[in-house]
Each structure stands twice: as C-alpha cells, then as structure tokens.
Amino acid sequence: MKENKVTFLTQAAMIAAIYVVLTYVFAPFSFGEIQIRISEALTILPLFTPAAIPGLFIGCLIGNILGGAILPDIIFGSLATLLGAVFTWLLRGHSKFLGPVPPIAANTIIVPFVLRYGYGIVLPIPFMMLTVGIGEVLSCGVLGMIVYFALARYKGVIFTKASA
Known part of the structure; x- marks a missing residue:
C-alpha cells in the first residue's frame, strides 16, 4: 500500500515538473489569445494514471505563476486543466481518441473569458x-495523441499497475 502512494506521488511530481518545464521553455507560445501550449500534450496522461490529475493541475498552476500570469489566469486556467484531467480520467475506459476532448473543451470555454475579463483583451469571445x-x-489532440501512442507500448513499464 505504501508503495502505491509513493508511486502515485512520484508520478504526479514528475508530470507536474515536465508540465512546468514545457510551459516555461515554450512561454512565447504558451500564453495569450493565440496560444499553443506544448505542455497541454500531457493532458492525455490521465488515460494512463490518476496521478496525472494532480500532476497536471499543479504543473499548470506553477507554470502559470512562473509565466507571469495574473491571478484569475492562475486560478481559472489551472482549474480548466484540472477539469480536463478529471474528465479524461473518467473517459479512460472508452476510446483513446476521446481523451483529448475534455481538456480541449475546458480550455476553449474557460480561457477566452480569462483573456477578456482578466487581461482586458477586447477581441470577441467567440x-x-x-x-x-x-x-x-x-x-x-495532435501532440497529445503522439504522446499517447509513444507511451502506450510501455504502459506496464512506465505506468505500473500501482498507479491505475
């Protein structure tokens, strides 16, 4: 049982760290009304382990803080990632191609309101x-599925049964 907790915490911490590094390294593309946050490719990981849920949330939270985001973005952007991760986990028994849908939907709906009301960007919300x-x-969708197929063949090695 203790091993399961250690595995869970280790996986969550590693996912958070990778998310932060990818967000920070690719910061010029990670923020703003036109953004491609490379670290969001990791949102596919709840299909492999529930440890990805806190890992993604904490990674997004720290990534937003280090990226200089304002408080509403730190809070609601991170919550969008958390929602996406939770619903991706809930879809794990269904088609792997549904995995990217929750984070895409959560961020597509929430982030524009943060941009409008947090940053004052006057572009139309739609x-x-x-x-x-x-x-x-x-x-x-694209990068996340590349990550999925790269990791799927190592599912029993990288993400052990203790994490599922």
Whole structure:
C-alpha cells in the first residue's frame, strides 16, 4: 500500500515538473489569445494514471505563476486543466481518441473569458474560443495523441499497475 502512494506521488511530481518545464521553455507560445501550449500534450496522461490529475493541475498552476500570469489566469486556467484531467480520467475506459476532448473543451470555454475579463483583451469571445480551441486541438489532440501512442507500448513499464 505504501508503495502505491509513493508511486502515485512520484508520478504526479514528475508530470507536474515536465508540465512546468514545457510551459516555461515554450512561454512565447504558451500564453495569450493565440496560444499553443506544448505542455497541454500531457493532458492525455490521465488515460494512463490518476496521478496525472494532480500532476497536471499543479504543473499548470506553477507554470502559470512562473509565466507571469495574473491571478484569475492562475486560478481559472489551472482549474480548466484540472477539469480536463478529471474528465479524461473518467473517459479512460472508452476510446483513446476521446481523451483529448475534455481538456480541449475546458480550455476553449474557460480561457477566452480569462483573456477578456482578466487581461482586458477586447477581441470577441467567440473568436478567442476559436483561436484557443485551435491551439488546444494542436497541443492536446495532435501532440497529445503522439504522446499517447509513444507511451502506450510501455504502459506496464512506465505506468505500473500501482498507479491505475
């Protein structure tokens, strides 16, 4: 039982750290009304382990703080990632291609309102939903599925049964 907790915490911490590093390294593309957050490719990981849920949330939270985001973005952007991760976990028994849908939907709906009311960007919200949505499809959908297929063959090695 103790091993399960250690495995869970280790996986969550590693996922959070990778998310932060990817967000920080690719910061010029990770923020704004037109963004492709490369770290969002990791939102596919709840299909492999529940440890990805806190890992993604904490990684997004720290990534937003280090990226200089304002408080509403830190809070609601991180909550969007948390919602996406939880619903991706809930879809794990269904088609793997549904895995990217929750984070795409959560960020497409929430982030434009943060951009409008937090940052004061006056572009129309439907337009920002389109631009954020396209970025999410690229990062979660395309890159996320590349991550999925790269990791799927190692599922029993990288993500042990203790994590599922």
